[in-house]
Amino acid sequence: MTPAAGREDAAADRGNGPEDGPRGGPVRGGRLRALWRPAGLRMRLVVVFALVALLAAVSVSGIAYWLNRDAVLTRAQNAALKDFRKSLGDHSGRLPENPSCAQLRATAAAMARSTQNYQVVLVDDSPSGERCAEASDPSVFRLEMVPASLTEAVHQRRDEGPDDDAAPYHLYWQRVVRGDDPYLIGGAQVIEEGPTGYMLASLAPERDDLNSLAWSLGIATMLALVGSVLLAQAAAATVLRPVQRLSNAARALGQGELETRLPVRGSDELAELTRTFNGTAEALEQRVADLSAREAASRRFVADMSHELRTPMTAITAMTEVLEDEVDNLDPMIAPAVQLVVSETRRLNNLVENLMEVTRFDAGTARMVRDDVDIADQVTACIDARAWLDAVELDAERGIVARLDPRRLDVILANLIGNALKHGGSPVRVRIRESGGTHEAGDQVVIEVADRGPGIPQDVLPHVFDRFYKASASRPRSEGSGLGLSIALENAHLHGGDITARNDPEGGAVFTLRLPRGTRHPEDGPAAAENEERGEP
Structure with missing residues (x-):
C-alpha cells in the first residue's frame, strides 16, 4: 500500500455560524477625528x-x-x-x-x-x-x-x-x-x-x-496589552514632564515673569528645545527692558515737557486774552493775525492740558473724586456750559443716579458730543438709559451719542480711540489734538466702564458709553483727592 493521500473538506471543518451579522454603517473619518482631537x-x-x-x-x-x-x-x-x-x-x-x-x-x-x-x-x-x-x-x-x-x-x-x-x-x-x-x-x-x-x-x-x-x-495578549499601557504611561511621563515644564514656563513668561528659565538636562531634542526657550526668554527680557526704558524715557519727556510748557503757556494765554480784548482797536491789517495767535494759543494750551492728563493715566496717578451724579443733569450742564443746547437733542429720564466722578464724566461727554458736532454735524442725539449688566452694582448706565453725518470709514473705525490718530493723513493739522477720544476712553476705564464706536445702518456714527452705577466707597469724598484741572476737547 502506498503512502496515505488525504484531502480535507473545508466545509466539514468550518463552523456553522450565522451567515449575515448585524449591519452597521461605516464610522466616518470626521467622527473619529472629532473624538481624537x-x-x-x-x-x-x-x-x-x-x-x-x-x-x-x-x-x-x-x-x-x-x-x-x-x-x-x-x-x-x-x-x-x-x-x-x-x-x-x-x-x-x-x-x-x-x-x-x-x-x-x-x-x-x-x-x-x-x-x-x-x-x-x-x-x-x-x-x-x-x-x-x-x-x-x-x-x-x-x-x-x-x-x-x-x-x-x-x-x-x-x-x-x-x-x-x-x-x-x-x-x-x-x-x-x-x-x-x-x-x-x-x-x-x-x-x-x-x-x-x-x-x-x-x-x-x-x-x-x-x-x-x-x-x-x-492571556499572554492581555498581559502584553497591560504591559504596553504601563510602558506608554512611563514613556509619556518621560516625554511629557519636560513638555509640561516648558508649558508652565511659557505661561509664566506670558504673565510677565521674564526672568523664567529652565535647567537643561541631556543633549536630546527636548534639551535643545529647552535651550531655545531659554535663549528666547533672555532675548525677550532684554527687548522688553529696552522698550520699557524707552517708554519710561518718553513718558518722562512728555511729562517734563508738559510741565515746562505750562508756565510760559499761562503767561502767553494771559497776553493773548489782553490782545483779544483790544482787537477792535487794532489796525484792521493786524486783527486777523491777532485772532490767529489767540486761536492757536488756545489750541496749544488744550494740547498741553491733554498731554498732562495722558501722563497721569500712564503713570497711574489719575485719581477719582466720586459723588452721586444725576446723569441727565450732568449731560444738560455739559451741553449748557458749551452753548450746545440748540445743536443737541437729549433723550433721558430724570432720576438716573450713578456713583461717578463728575469732572471726568464731563470730560467724557464733552469729547463725545464735541466730536459728533465736529465730524457729524447737528443735530446730535444723546440718549440715556439703564441696562442690566455683570457689574457688582447689578446694572449699568448707557449713554449713546449719535450724529447725522456720513459715519466712520471701516478702516478708521478700529483706530478712533488711538492717541494722535487722524483719519486723513493729508490733513495732519486740525483743531483737535487727536487725544480727546483717547482721554475719554481712559476716563471710562477708570470708572470700570467702556466706550465703543459703530456706524448706524441708517447713517451716522454712534458712540456708546457704558458706566457701572457703582456704590459708595469709604475712601470716596471730595477732600480725599487732588483737585485736577479739567481737560476739554
Whole structure:
C-alpha cells in the first residue's frame, strides 16, 4: 500500500455560524477625528502604544495558534492513519476470500483495540450482491456516518504510476464535526474486490489542547496589552514632564515673569528645545527692558515737557486774552493775525492740558473724586456750559443716579458730543438709559451719542480711540489734538466702564458709553483727592 493521500473538506471543518451579522454603517473619518482631537498627548501615546502592542500580540498569537494547530492535528491524524493502514493491511491478509459478516465483525473489533483509540467499520460485497458492513461499535460509528465524497474517493481506482510500489487504491481521510466534537474519518480499500475499511478517531483531546493554547495566548495578549499601557504611561511621563515644564514656563513668561528659565538636562531634542526657550526668554527680557526704558524715557519727556510748557503757556494765554480784548482797536491789517495767535494759543494750551492728563493715566496717578451724579443733569450742564443746547437733542429720564466722578464724566461727554458736532454735524442725539449688566452694582448706565453725518470709514473705525490718530493723513493739522477720544476712553476705564464706536445702518456714527452705577466707597469724598484741572476737547 502506498503512502496515505488525504484531502480535507473545508466545509466539514468550518463552523456553522450565522451567515449575515448585524449591519452597521461605516464610522466616518470626521467622527473619529472629532473624538481624537480633544484627547491629550498622554492619552494619544497610551492609545498608540496599546494599539501597536495589541496588533503585534494578536498577530504573533494568531500565527503561533495556527502553526500549533496544524502541527497538533497533523501529528494526531498521521499517527491514527498510519496505525489504521498498518492494521488494515495486517488483518485483511488473514481474512478468507469471501469473509462472512461475523468474520468482518471480529476483525473490526480486533482492529479497534489499537492504542490510537479509533473505531472501525469493514465493508465487503459478496458474489451474490449482498453487502456486509460490520462495525467495532455500532453505537459510535456506522457506515452511514461516512461522507459520500470519502466513499466515492476510496472506491475510485487510479492508474498505476511508473513506480513499482504504486497502488490503484489509496487511503483518504476527512475531518468532520459531529455535534460539538471534531472527528477524523479515514478509509481505504486493501485490494481490488477486497473489503473496504473505515476508521473514526476522535480529535477531542487535540481540540482541548488547542483551546488551552488559545486561552494561554489570549492571556499572554492581555498581559502584553497591560504591559504596553504601563510602558506608554512611563514613556509619556518621560516625554511629557519636560513638555509640561516648558508649558508652565511659557505661561509664566506670558504673565510677565521674564526672568523664567529652565535647567537643561541631556543633549536630546527636548534639551535643545529647552535651550531655545531659554535663549528666547533672555532675548525677550532684554527687548522688553529696552522698550520699557524707552517708554519710561518718553513718558518722562512728555511729562517734563508738559510741565515746562505750562508756565510760559499761562503767561502767553494771559497776553493773548489782553490782545483779544483790544482787537477792535487794532489796525484792521493786524486783527486777523491777532485772532490767529489767540486761536492757536488756545489750541496749544488744550494740547498741553491733554498731554498732562495722558501722563497721569500712564503713570497711574489719575485719581477719582466720586459723588452721586444725576446723569441727565450732568449731560444738560455739559451741553449748557458749551452753548450746545440748540445743536443737541437729549433723550433721558430724570432720576438716573450713578456713583461717578463728575469732572471726568464731563470730560467724557464733552469729547463725545464735541466730536459728533465736529465730524457729524447737528443735530446730535444723546440718549440715556439703564441696562442690566455683570457689574457688582447689578446694572449699568448707557449713554449713546449719535450724529447725522456720513459715519466712520471701516478702516478708521478700529483706530478712533488711538492717541494722535487722524483719519486723513493729508490733513495732519486740525483743531483737535487727536487725544480727546483717547482721554475719554481712559476716563471710562477708570470708572470700570467702556466706550465703543459703530456706524448706524441708517447713517451716522454712534458712540456708546457704558458706566457701572457703582456704590459708595469709604475712601470716596471730595477732600480725599487732588483737585485736577479739567481737560476739554
